[in-house]
Amino acid sequence: MKLFISSDMEGTAGVVDWDQVRPGSPAYAAAVExxxxxxxxxxxxxxxxxxxxxxxxxxxxxxxNLPPGGLAGxxxxxxxxxxxxxxxxxxxxxxxxxxxxxxxGSMSSRASTLGHTYHPAAFAEVALNGSVxxxxxxxxxxxxxxxxxxxLVTGDDTTAEEIRSASPGTRAAVVKHSxxxxxxxxxxxxxxxxxxxxxxxAAIRELGSSRPPAxxxxxxxxxxxxxxxxxxxxxxxxGVSRTGDLSAEISDADPGRLYTTFVTAVLLCRGLVGE
Numbered sequence: 001m002k003l004f005i006s007s008d009m010e011g012t013a014g015v016v017d018w019d020q021v022r023p024g025s026p027a028y029a030a031a032v033e034x035x036x037x038x039x040x041x042x043x044x045x046x047x048x049x050x051x052x053x054x055x056x057x058x059x060x061x062x063x064x065n066l067p068p069g070g071l072a073g074x075x076x077x078x079x080x081x082x083x084x085x086x087x088x089x090x091x092x093x094x095x096x097x098x099x100x101x102x103x104x105g106s107m108s109s110r111a112s113t114l115g116h117t118y119h120p121a122a123f124a125e126v127a128l129n130g131s132v133x134x135x136x137x138x139x140x141x142x143x144x145x146x147x148x149x150x151x152l153v154t155g156d157d158t159t160a161e162e163i164r165s166a167s168p169g170t171r172a173a174v175v176k177h178s179x180x181x182x183x184x185x186x187x188x189x190x191x192x193x194x195x196x197x198x199x200x201x202a203a204i205r206e207l208g209s210s211r212p213p214a215x216x217x218x219x220x221x222x223x224x225x226x227x228x229x230x231x232x233x234x235x236x237x238x239g240v241s242r243t244g245d246l247s248a249e250i251s252d253a254d255p256g257r258l259y260t261t262f263v264t265a266v267l268l269c270r271g272l273v274g275e
Contacts, residue, residue, distance in 0.1 A: 003051045004095045009060040010104035010114035011155025013175035013192035040072040041193035045200030059087035088142035105158035106134035112158035113184040122269040125224040131165035140166035140213040145256030149210035151203035167213040173199040218253040234265040
């Protein structure tokens with residue numbers, strides 16, 4: 001049984017400050033240790049329930065945060081700063097399940113610690129078929145394209161709520177409750193890992209009744225940008241239609257293609273002069 005894990009960082013219990021998630025900061029090494037504990041808890045719970053092969057796609061920042069030798073379950077490690085499928089690189093139809101570990105809420109959420117949506121300087125809000133989504137909801141498009149159920153998401157309470165519009169059957173391990181974008185009440189790391197381990201095991205044991213995301217197709221991603229320059233640059237991507245000074249949308253009957261079009265817009269916006 002094969003498991004795909006996409007690991008971010010901002011959703012880790014105890015992580016509440018941007019310095020904790022930035023390499024080179026004095027706080028970064030301790031945050032990586034906390035993240036590794038949560039990723040390993042997901043692996044350990046899944047393996048205990050029958051998973052035999054795990055791929056971890058490091059999806060935070062430059063995407064090379066975890067020590068490969070520290071991963072549990074002899075998990076394979078996918079890292080590196082350019083991946084055509086970004087946070088979902090490596091997922092295909094051979095996997096039985098996917099998990100999103102240490103995910104965060106969207107930029108436009110009421111309160112999600114360190115919340116943003118792919119490129120925080122560019123994207124003010126993204127809605128999928130009318131429902132505001134964060135990275136978890138957007139990434140469900142790839143899981144749907146490969147008919148792989150997203151069985152678990154870990155992070156704060158907002159993240160757990162936001163994924164439901166894209167994948168209502170996904171279990172959630174809520175390891176912290178957000179107070180604001182820079183504050184949260186977190187479980188003790190040991191308790192957070194215990195919760196993730198238990199939820200991961202339960203998710204795999206119940207895999208027979210799990211279903212892939214069922215986003216209505218054709219689907220539309222409606223994007224609101226922070227300024228008009230991003231809207232103009234993104235609309236140069238084939239398939240992206242500008243709908244206003246600060247807005248654009250992407251519609252497609254193919255969820256995988258919808259995702260790749262969005263990611264292409266993300267990458268182009270990252271290259272905007274001055275950012």
